[in-house]
Amino acid sequence: MANPYQVTPPPPPRRRSGGNVVAVIVLAVIIVGGYFALQSVNKDDSKPSASTSASPSAKPTAKDPGSPESSSDTSSAWKVGDCGGPDPAKAPDGYKRTGCSDSGATFKAIDIKEASILPGAIQCPPGTDLMIDVSISYGGGKSSGIPTNTVCGRNLSSDHPGDAGAGGGQLVKGDCVTSQAKEVACGGSGAQKVLGLVKTKSECPSGTTDPIELTMAIGRPYDVICTDG
Template sequence: MVTQGATPPPARRSGGCLSALLTLAVILGLGYGASQLFGDDSSSSSSGSSGSSGGKSSSWKVGDCGGPDPDDRPDGIKALDCDDSGATFKALEIKEASFLADSVQCPPGTDLIVQVKVSYGGSGKGGGIPTNTVCGRNLSGDHPGDAGAGGGQLVKGDCVTSQAQEVPCASGGSGVLKVLDLVKEKEQCPAGTDDPMQLTIGIGRPYDVICGGRV
């Protein structure tokens, strides 16, 4: 559900003014998989979609909550009060938005990433100008973004296959490697690294090498 590099649609006038509509594109489970290793920038454990928002405002703060937007199925998200029965996640951190998805790095424990966009004219669905990024953690006990759980952005403590695909450490099998560090150069990998994996260039990504050690 990654929406990257969306080009703002041309502004249209209606009744003498521009209507601004807030849209949210949900980015779930960003891992860096085998596709990155071989030059495809799609993530290994996520799918992409976008949707329009309802909710409070385009200005999110740490501690704000959100959940699915029933008026924009299947992937729309809207801001909600945390005690609302529809709330499913809380904002851990608010980041600057970017057209380069790899440049947005959320903290460990992030289960989903919500890109907040504003579009001018039309319905606003599926496009717009990124304004900020919400790093969200599930309100339930399901936390795929925790280190080793197999989801979220790749962090130290996660596990990957020999093809750099993120998998749960508990069920990855004998060939799984643990991520000891994420660095720019192989020479920066720590002691215990058995397989430093050189990734294809990712514009904005803060690392180019996965330092893998045997589990």
């Protein structure tokens, strides 16, 4: 009969085979090797690439005040006395600010007016040969931007269509028109001298024989052209 109080001794521990030891060593080598490889990659990533370090950084080009940043000049670009000329980048109706001694300068600003979206609301002074709408655009587009100012320009040449009677520019006292209110140079056939530009016929000055009533236009400062017929 077996002794119920006898304790069976635990079996002796098993010895690891040589194959298991080799596997552990190989695994350790792989882990250590992978760690050092990862460290090497991280160091390489922290350094600038050869192409970046060898390429010099782009230097900002000095901005030409005559070259607008976007499709139009900003409102602060123009002031009385500035000169300008055609802008080939915005042909055929584009202009840019230039030095008055530049070969491309064709006119000088004789007045700067606030912008208006109402046609005819801006009245430049007598002698204005051309009017240039100034606007600011965002995003570098070439479309019209936000109106800011109007430049009243006078040609640097001896050609001044804006002078009274010359047949160009804005209509002013001293100009001539046809019976259809079209501006023409004085001295031609059918030319009627403009004696005044008023709101009503009753405001025409003496000597007016043929006042021309115009279709009402919002913003235009006159509705009647007083002529001597």
